[in-house]
Amino acid sequence: MTLIALAVACLMLVTLGYSALCAASPFGTCRTCNGFGFATTTDRKGRPKRGKSCRRCKATGKRIRAGRWLFNRAQRIYREGTN
Numbered sequence: 731m732t733l734i735a736l737a738v739a740c741l742m743l744v745t746l747g748y749s750a751l752c753a754a755s756p757f758g759t760c761r762t763c764n765g766f767g768f769a770t771t772t773d774r775k776g777r778p779k780r781g782k783s784c785r786r787c788k789a790t791g792k793r794i795r796a797g798r799w800l801f802n803r804a805q806r807i808y809r810e811g812t813n
């Protein structure tokens with residue numbers, strides 16, 4: 731097996747794994763707030779406190795995966811095309 735074939739095989743495996751991940755759990759944890767849905771700040775006594783709601787995930791703590799977003803979009807285009 732050549733090196734290129736091996737690289738392609740690895741790439742396909744990663745893509746397949748990612749597709750499976752997108753199908754199994756379409757939502758990932760928000761990287762901005764780590765899934766809390768809000769920023770954490772500390773009050774004057776140093777205790778953790780709920781801060782502003784996260785704007786990136788609209789305070790849900792979840793973000794749709796790019797792969798799933800593409801899948802949803804492709805599916806919508808396909809449906810509109812067949813109707």
Ligand SMILES: [Zn+2]
Pocket residue numbers: 760761762763764765766767768784785786787788789790791792
């Ligand atoms: Zn967030």
